[in-house]
Amino acid sequence: GAGVSQSPSNKVTEKGKDVELRCDPISGHTALYWYRQSLGQGLEFLIYFQGNSAPDKSGLPSDRFSAERTGGSVSTLTIQRTQQEDSAVYLCASSLGGQPVYEQYFGPGTRLTVT
């Protein structure tokens, strides 16, 4: 079956612009995670959605970052007024449930470059 897909695969934007990154999870997966992979910080958790529960936003680095998940499926990560330090690969993962016993399946990521 289809895995987790992310779009775009690459995004180059100018400093100060807003960007939207999209994640399509595996059908039927109720949990969705966003992570960021950068040279300086490694792999960091950003935000987590589980069903209709309030999202866990504890990993978002600033209020310029936000995310939503519509209809319990597709998720969009929005970065406002992008800065050069936002350059990274943004990874999305989904799983059958929110507990760690459920394997997280990762998408290929979106590489964001802020110039």
Added chain:
Amino acid sequence: AQSVTQLGSHVSVSEGALVLLRCNYSSSVPPYLFWYVQYPNQGLQLLLKYTSAATLVKGINGFEAEFKKSETSFHLTKPSAHMSDAAEYFCAVSSGSGNTGKLIFGQGTTLQVKP
């Protein structure tokens, strides 16, 4: 707070030699532990996970890891390296508290396999 330390950002072995990638964790609650592999320009793939069952965990591609509570370690091993094992490997921990499987990753270890 949970954390993961991977000893050695780069490990080089000869083809056919033992692979040993080191991971130590810190957790105030019984942890769930994971090893992921990332091939160039791809997302993360789960190799194996420890979820408080058997302390010796077998994963895909001939890898295994042993959970040692007394040493707070979860080292990854493979008896005989193959060229296709060259990749970046991440150790991760999750507490499972709050019904979330969010992962805390180590900094990663790049495995080089020499012919």
